[in-house]
Amino acid sequence: MPNILPFRAVRPTRDKVSLIASRSYQSYTQAEREARLDNNPFSFLHIVNPGYKYHKEISGPERFQLVRNRYQEFKEDDIFIQDPKPYYYIYRIINREGEQFTGIIASASVEDYKSDCIKRHEDTISFREETFKDYLKTVGFNAEPVLLTHPENSVLAEIISEITKTRAEFEFTTTYRDTHYLWLLEDEAKIKSIQQEFSAMECLYIADGHHRSASSFLLGEELKNQNPKHTGKEAYNFFMTYIIPEKELRIHEFNRLVTDLNGLSKEEFLIQLDAKFRIENRGLEYFRPKKKHQFSMYLEGEFYSLQLRKSEYNFKDATSKLDAKILYETILNPILGIEDLRNDKRIDYSHGKNGMAYVKGKVDEGAFEIGFGMLPVNVEEMKQIADEGLTMPPKSTYIQPKLRSGVTIYEFQ
Template sequence: MATIKPFKAIRPATDKVAFVASRSYEEYQEEELQSILKFNPFSFLHIINPGFKFDKSITGKERFKLVHNRYLEFLEDAIFEKDEAPSLYLYKITNENFSSLGLFCATSVQDYRDNIIKKHEDTIEKREILFADYLKTVGFNAEPVLMTYKDDKVIASILEREVQKVPIYNFTTTDKVQHQLWKISKKETISALEDAFYKMDALYIADGHHRSASSCLLAEACSKANKDHSGKESYNFFMSYLIPESEVKIYEFNRMVKDLNGLSKEEFLIQLDTYYRIEKRDDGIYKPSKKHHFSMYLDGEFYSLYLRKKVYQFSDALSELDTQILYKTILEPVLGISDLRNDKRIAYGYGKYNLIKMKNNIDNGDFAVGFGLVPITVNEIKAIADAGLVMPPKSTYIEPKLRSGLAIYEI
């Protein structure tokens, strides 16, 4: 039974929200980042990049403390304000091709422990500990975990009713994406949503596995240090953004490898013939259209790879996943790549024009071969999570991508 809770969000002042909200820090090129930091004093980037104030690159625990200080300054300067009543927050993201309507709420660490909140990716312990330390020092969580839930008529009807009201935020960013936020403070509405989610067997993490794991780690440390621990403290919950399965957009990550592991082109193709029927494509850029089919770009030519299903054995949900099939039939045994996270010979790409980018990278000599896949589905993610299995890294690129700084959860 999934637990959600309202919380008193820290939010940007209405007249400054368009200036505060930022994309994920990793998405900025250095030149754009420096320009925003220089000319936009309200950007949330100032909080997560506190060294800019001192014209100094700051890392580690010193940075964590300064992030906390910049956060306090935003509160003192009324750039941020704290809501008086615990609320849920309805957030809609719309662009010309995509729209999602989801809910900011607090979700339970205990649900994560009990596998009611389900994961499909492994986490790295070092990163868990680092981010837990970060959360403890800064005292807030500004990056919600993206989770999905099975489409529900009761929840949908409540949310559709709420979006008929005037939003507290309504602005468009320079990437032509519209952002709208509604605050749900009415106790009856909150209770109805809590009850609807409590009837669900599971929530599924789409993006934010390390954030979830770190919040769990922090809760364990805080509960041990608090002799009056009750289970109701804020550290027992973490901020999430919940959207129905139908509104999740999943894109594929393609793979590019720098060399053929000492094989000639002909030797490489012969090795692939064990598991695949290989056909050269003479009709330009080739993109696969269904599961267990791959495109390959090699030596200036596209190929289609059709899995020989009588040779490859399907044993569980993971073995049916295209990223796992590619790993087990080509990347590991033929190209010698066993560590998909850390091997410098492999790179990943995503996006609308990624096959063209992949082709250009190989034509330029940066890589020797590239593989195109079809996107993984929500049902595949759920099957992996339900079975307690783990996907290969870079199996999914998931939207929506949320703006930072719109709602902050204090720990």
């Protein structure tokens, strides 16, 4: 029974939202970041990169405090304002490919995360959890919601359809050519209905934002233990989410790039590969996998199709059926010597929106020796892994939509 509540968001004023909204800091090249910081004094990047003001790289607790300072300055200058009462926020993105995503921005309970009522499918790294928890505690806000998903629900769909026929509070198009809309849902009857619909669900699933969820839970536990008057209703007991129906998720794969063949010649590598796969040389034909357990490989100017020999592979659970796991267990680890998928410098990743053309380009230019492509995970696979309490290998999914930071902000303090 997920406890999904409205909240009082801190938001940009209508005239400045398009200037403030930004992609995640890491998604910009250095040149793009500098251009925005130089030419747009309202960009949210000024808040998350406060050292730019001093022409200095700043990290750790010092950066956290400066982030808080910049955020407070935006509030003091009335660039950000807080809504007078709790709302649900209906958010829609129409991207440049014409795909549409519409869901509800709301607060979710850290207790639901703890009790597995909000299910997860990815491992988190303790160091990153603690670091982001400390960041949240210092800055006092979160500007990027966790992406949750739920089965199709006719009541929620009807409410959203009705609200989105009215004029949006925000409507802006980014230089990336995505158009964003935000509606405020303040009708008490509809708020109650939405809350009831979520509470009737068995669970929700995290699609994207596992570290943000884990860090919010850790912060909630820490502040609860420090508060002798804790009631469970404090803002730190919740975290900001964007909740959309499963059918609107777009899940892309991550393709793999490896710098070398681990000391093997091309012929030696292919011979070892033959034990687990049926190999077909596709030559210059641009090849993408067409079914599960089939892989695309690009090596020395040629594409190959690899079809798993199922008799030579043991399917044990939902994770073992994932193509990312199969690739690791049959090629990356035993043949190419990749052990740590997160930290090994010999492997890199490219999300499937770039396609195998990007992989081919990187191999052709000599940055990598070999590349692999696969089909994306589907929603049912993701849910099955979460239901079984399992986790996917790192970089198994690249999930859309990606929201802009700074459009709605959730304050913990």
